[in-house]
Amino acid sequence: MSQFDQTAEQDALRRSVRSFFTRFDREYVRECDRTPRPPVEAFTAMGDLGWLGINCPEQYGGGGGSATDVAVLLEELGAGFLDLALWVFRVLSHGVHALDGYGTEEQKQRFLPDIAAGRLSVCFALTEPEAGSDAAALTTTARRSGDGWEISGQKVFCSGFKVSDYVMVATRTSKGDRKQAGITTFFVPTTTPGLEARPLEMLGHRPLGTTLLTFDGAHVPDDLRIGPVDGGWAILTKMLEYERLCLSAARTGAAQSVLDDTLDYVKQRKQFGQPIGNFQAVAHKLADMAVLVEVARTQVYRYAHRLDAGTADTRDAAILKLVAGEAYKKVADLGVQAMGGYGYSMEYDAQRHFRDSRLGTIGGGSSEIQRNIIARTLGLRPS
Incomplete structure (x- = not known):
């Protein structure tokens, strides 16, 4: 068994989240982006399902789940609707994780049950x-x-x-x-x-x-x-390390969604009498996208397992953030290019991923900052 193999419960969670998006489908996502408005209905439904307390201790109304459970949930949410995943990430990270790790007992009893049930957002x-x-x-x-x-x-x-x-x-x-x-x-x-x-x-x-x-x-x-x-x-440092797991899992799911959409498109779109995916120039783009997604996913679960084992460090978090953020940006860019004019059209999801992915290398610690952190662990002193 690989150290990244997931449990039957985690596989069931993954399937449940995918099924969830039969209720809140692509048109729902597009309408929230166009309006724009927050996906309140989907968030409320997640509270009813108990997912907003997945990492909350059971004594406060949560599921007592692991970092790997959180990664599974957010990866699948990111594949279905990245902004919903980011709303959930803030609840799990800046709400549950912060209060459980650093709050007083009174604060935990006061806030955690309502956060886990979706009655409070953070x-x-x-x-x-x-x-x-x-x-x-x-x-x-x-x-x-x-x-x-x-x-x-x-x-x-x-x-x-x-x-x-x-x-x-x-x-x-x-x-x-x-x-x-x-x-x-x-x-x-x-x-x-x-x-x-x-x-x-x-x-x-x-x-x-x-x-x-x-x-x-x-x-x-x-x-x-x-x-x-x-x-x-010290609290902020630990929160940011947990945040990097959450953001990276969600963006990896979104990158997988781009890959899936682009693959479907290049198999169906025909030019010069054949699907454009048969042309080497296009096929190589899809191959690169698949590699980027797979590497990002491997880093997500490597880091989640290390968090669960208590062995994760700042270098691990920086590598994960750098790999996942850059992967989503590159995959989104390649997806638009492979789809050509349709990738540039507001009628398709490629443009939304192209816009959203750009934040992954800037927000929550830029790619340049992650490289500085990694370089320092090599004995270098970048300025």
């Missing part, structure tokens, strides 16, 4: 106008005020805010010799007075939207602080 705010790849340089402040804290500053490129009840916010609570010190995380209600959101128009990922957040003395009680004061960087 998003994440880390990036700032002057702190993107250099995330530890964040300047949004949280200052003590009465029984809590007042948060002031800006966060940009916050995805999924419009469908969220809480936003996990990284703030600076003190200054020290190291910029990684003095960071604290909070679980902030999205309706908090002093918090304003402005939608940003982006190239892709339209259904959930992207937002600029401005905090102007937004008061947050201390019981919504996640983890110790000034101890947030």
Whole structure:
């Protein structure tokens, strides 16, 4: 048995998710992208099925699943509707994983059952106008005020805010010799007075939207602080490593969908009296796409197994993020090229993947940053 072989339960989950998309089909996905609007009906149905608590401990109403279970779920969701997968990823990562790992017992009892049932959604705010790849340089402040804290500053490129009840916010609570010190995380209600959101128009990922957040003395009680004061960087590091599993699994599923669609097209589309897939120039594109998807999938489950075994490290996470993000972008580009004018048409899904895939090498740590991380593990010091 290969170390990446999956259990009967995981195979059943995979089949169930595929069946799920007979209810929320391609036209549903396209309508959400065109409008744009979030896939509320599909998300609610997932809550009813118990999938939103797949990694939540059973004592809080979840399934107690592993990182591999999460990867299976998100890969299949990504194949059916990437933005739905990304909504679910935020719930599983910035909601369940963060609270289960770093929340107090009171916070777990208060939030986890509702998150697992789909009654609460969560998003994440880390990036700032002057702190993107250099995330530890964040300047949004949280200052003590009465029984809590007042948060002031800006966060940009916050995805999924419009469908969220809480936003996990990284703030600076003190200054020290190291910029990684003095960071604290909070679980902030999205309706908090002093918090304003402005939608940003982006190239892709339209259904959930992207937002600029401005905090102007937004008061947050201390019981919504996640983890110790000034101890947030360690939490953020672990969250980002888990996030890279989730995003990579979802994007690998989306890349598989591009491959499947393109393969169907080149087998049916005829030019010069034969299917265009018979021409070597086209066939090689499909071969390259298949290799890229297979390598990304292998990395996803390699990393998931290491997470489950407690042996995953920052280098593993960087390799996964780099491979999966670049694979989806390249597969989407090759798919458009193989389909020609139809790939460029808004009537087909190729253009949506082309738009959405571009974020995979930028957001959540750019490909350049992942290469820097990997290079440092080789004893190099890129600047």
